[in-house]
Amino acid sequence: MTQRQKNVFVLGYDKRHAQDIVKIPDADAFCFHPLLRTDEIIHRKNFPIEDKLEKARNVLRRFDGTVDAIICHWDFPATPMAAILCAEFGLLAPSLEAVLKCSHKYWSRLEQQQAAPEATPGFCVVDPFDENAVGKITLDYPFWIKPIKGYGSTLGFRINNTQDLNHALEVIKQKIRRLGDPFNTILGKADLPSELGKVDGNYLIAENLVHGREFAPEGYVQHGKFHVHGVIDMVRDKNHKSFLRYEYPSQAPHRIQDRAIELAEKVFRQIGFDNGCFNMEFFWDEASDDLWIVEINPRISQSHSYQFEMVDGMSNHEIAVHVALGDSPRFEHRTGPRNHAAKFLLRHYTQQDAVVTQAPDDDQLSRLAEAQPDTRVVLMAKKGMRLSDIPDQDPYSYVLAEVNVAGSTQHDMLERYREAITWLPFEFSPLPDEEKS
Structure with a gap:
């Protein structure tokens, strides 16, 4: 039947x-x-x-x-x-x-502090609309500040001094309600603990600056059992603020990956997370050997799907589908056509808006596809548009294209990326004076 x-x-x-x-x-x-x-x-x-x-x-x-x-x-x-x-x-x-204990950044830090205090950076909450916000921050410079709810590093700033902080607060106050108000609608449907007080979606969290090699175990909890199906490296570009690529498999030492996975399990048990997927980001400070929790995402990442397909022969949706149905995923490792794969973010480093005067055309994309059949390109910037029209960018750069590349070795993958971007030319011109804000 x-x-x-x-x-x-x-x-x-x-x-x-x-x-x-x-x-x-x-x-x-x-x-x-x-x-x-x-x-x-x-x-x-x-x-x-x-x-x-x-x-x-x-x-x-x-x-x-x-x-x-x-x-x-x-x-x-x-x-x-x-x-x-x-x-x-x-x-x-x-x-x-x-879900909110993962994605509400302050609530998440409170839970992390209970389960893994040794891996939780110092933090405090900030009301950007408080006239005395600067004086109420309890951390020393430098630190990182970002909204309680955000993604893609949107409105996240490194703060080195009071001037940086005042600038960040002015920018954030103008833009935070776009996500903060709808996040408050979601919060209104949840049973919130008294510890959160008035900390809602229009608050910020300031966190001690941590650094090192960044990576993310991706996995799931099903019927109370914790699993990890892969670890992704999150490689930052030379500015140390913007992501350059998400690479699989991770090059972090296995003992460090294992420590991170153990910490992740402790945190998810503290949260009471079950029958769902996650990816959880960590910094490993190679000098001190410390591990620091960056953040938790209560889902698989679509930014990792290509890498799993190329290396393991199947998308991470294998996990999401079967966990949602309550049966066992059949995820197999290293059955894909390549040994290394990454999603690269081709960026233009500027804080100034501009008009895109040249972008890859169909002929260039077709020739790249012929030269590298496995490579996938998604253009974010197109000819004639303003850089500021690209949604949800970090404060330091604009993503022009997502370039998914795989190779037989890490070196081969990196070489293929360098070749690929020669087919992806972009040029820009300043905004006309009458369009500058």
């Missing part, structure tokens, strides 16, 4: 990532359905949470069949929305509170 296909709804669906979703061994056993498309909920100027939740509910209610699972690979607002919808429709997923 033929088993029916399971219906898996993807919160944040688009054609590009749909190609990754079906690259799992038993894709034919599932029927994947859009549950709001990516452009409806991701990288938007505003996030009407209630409207989007109701639209998603209507899709599920009207579906003529069983709703077996909801998955997502995007950050805010998709991950907490998925937790809310799964609870309402009786589907397996972490609780909303467990």
